[in-house]
Every structure is written in C-alpha cells, then in structure tokens.
Amino acid sequence: MLKKTALATLIAAASALPLAQAQAADYQIDSEGQHAFIQFKISHLGYSYILGSFKQFQGDFSYDPESPDDSSVDVTVDVDSLDTNHAERDKHIQSGDFLNVSEFPQATFKSTSFDVDDEGDEAEMTGDLTIHGVTKPVTFEVDHIGGGEDPWGGYRQGFEASTTLDLADFDIDMSDFPEPMHSVELYIVLEGVRQ
Template sequence: MLKKTALATLIAAASAMPLAQAQAADYKIDTEGQHAFIQFKISHLGYSYILGNFKSFDGGFSYDPESPDDSSVNVTVDLDSLETNHAERNKHILSGDFLNAGEFPQATFQSTSFDVDDDGEEAEMTGDLTIHGVTKPVTFEVDHIGGGDDPWGGYRQGFEASTTLDLADFDIDMSQFPEPMHSVELYIVLEGIRQ
C-alpha cells in the first residue's frame, strides 16, 4: 500500500510539472500591424544624425512573467528593407562599402540570456547578433512596456530595447569617416501576440 501511494504521488507530481512550466508563452512579433520597430541612429560626420529603420523583419519571443529570466527572442531582418528617406543613401549603405546586403541579405539575433532586475521591469538581454556575415555577442538594455488583453480577443506583451554597436566588430570599415560615425545606436520595440 505504501508503494502504491508513493507511486501515485510521483505520477501526480510528474503530471503537474507541465502545468508549472505552461506559464511560459510564445509570442509572434506583430509586424503586420506595425506595432514593432527596428530603428537606428548614426552620426553624420559629427554634425548631425542619420535616422533610419528596417521595414521588413520577423520573429518571436517566449515570455513568462512569473519566470522572466527564462525569456528568449529571435529576430530575422531583411536588410534590403532599410529606409533612411534618401534613395541614394539607402543604396550606398546596402552596398559593399557597408552592409553588403547583396552577399549578406539578412541580419539575425538569437538571445542567449535574459537577466531581469528585482521588480521585473528592466533587464539585460544578451544574444548572438549576425550582421555582414559576422556573429558577435551583443547586450541590449530592455524595458517591459506592458502586457494584457487586446480588443480583438488576443493577448499581447510589449518590450523596448536599445544598444550601441561598434561597426568594426562586424567588419564594417568606417575608418575613412570621423570617429562619431564608427558606432550606431539601435532602438527596438517588439509587441507580440500570444500564440
């Protein structure tokens, strides 16, 4: 009788495990509704700035508010979708002088860790960023914007993240330009719909 009770307890515990883990949910990034953005800012000769964005990207993230350290994200960006509101400049940035999008048409990011502060609202997300055929670890500062039901019967979570990249780390040669142009700021907003 004791053995049967122990076995029943083990089975019950094993059955409960998936329920405990089921809090984590997968979210598809809402690019269709234009509620997600990948934007960049880079100095222009130290006198002004060039602002731009990538209009075509896709991906998703996993998030559990009860265990946010287990969160993860993956994003793929189509570099040809770059827009700086100047057609010739777009072509130049995409050329072999910079991004070389003909040979390396996509940039990707896959997170490897997510470290959250005590109140669960701010975090550092580290992952592997691939640009220009080079993969490097990059850390983003992340803020949780919010989450909840939407008016269409879905459930959403939203985050914003930022980082600064040294372009030389990705074999993009900026040595002919002034030092302020050697790095680029990234600002990202990801709103996801729970699947």
C-alpha cells in the same frame, strides 16, 4: 528589434503584470501590424544624425512573467528593407562599401540569456547578433512596456530595447569617416501576439 537586471527586443517586467492574467507563452512579433520597429541612429560627420529603420523583419519571443529570466527572442531582419528616407543614401549603405546586402541579405538575433533586475521592470538580454556575415555577442537594455488583452480577443506583450554597436566589430569599415560615425545606436520595439 532586447536592458538589465531586451529588442529584444530583442526586446521583461514580471511585477508590472497581474500574475493572475498573465501566462507563460510564445508570442509572434506583430511586424505586419506595424506594432514593432527596428530603428537606428548614426552620426553624420559629427554634425547631425542619420535616422533610419528596417521595414521588413519577423520573429518571435517567449515570455513567462513568473520566470522572466527564461525569456528568449529570435528575430530575422531583411537588410534590403533599410530606409533612411533618402534613396541614394540607402543604396550606398546597402552596397559593398557597408552592409553588402547582395552577399549578406539578412541580419539575425538569437538570445542566449535574459537577466532581470530585483524590481522586475528592467533587464539585460544578451545574444548572438549576426550582421554583414559576422556574429558577435551583444547585450540589449530592455524595458517591459506592458501586456494584456487586445480588442480582438488576443493577448499581447510589448518590450523596448536598445544598444550601441561598434561597426568595426562586424567588419564594416568606417575608417574613412570621423570617429562619431564608427558606432550606431539601435532602438527596438517588439509587440507580440500570444500564440
């Protein structure tokens, strides 16, 4: 929204692509086409889960199949686009009790390193994640999904990424809730169109 040697996604598999067809390039994340997703999963009291997503975000990534370690990702998320399919709960999560959207309307991720494994199909992307006004280094486990020409004359690459965040690291106080609710899992799919 990127696994080891990306969301982000964050969010690289050089050997999974025919090198003759692939090129080093910058890609615009296709969030408007609904081909990119930032989703989360958090325990509900240790009995079930709350699943949700952020509907509005934008960004880009750079990917060179011949030098995947040079890949990078830059994503900005509109936190008020949070959706857990329950309007009252969404308002509470966005309130000052948790994400405080009025003061911190955006979350961002900017990658700082990308380490690909020897097989070239998995990677770890580390970068600076800012949520709730707090910036912390975070590492995403990344898998390359695929890449190639699309039916409209463009060229695309796609990745999936995941990580788990301790909410206390971002000054989100969950002390009144059971321990299983103190962390959240992020799952991100980023499909980009070559520019």
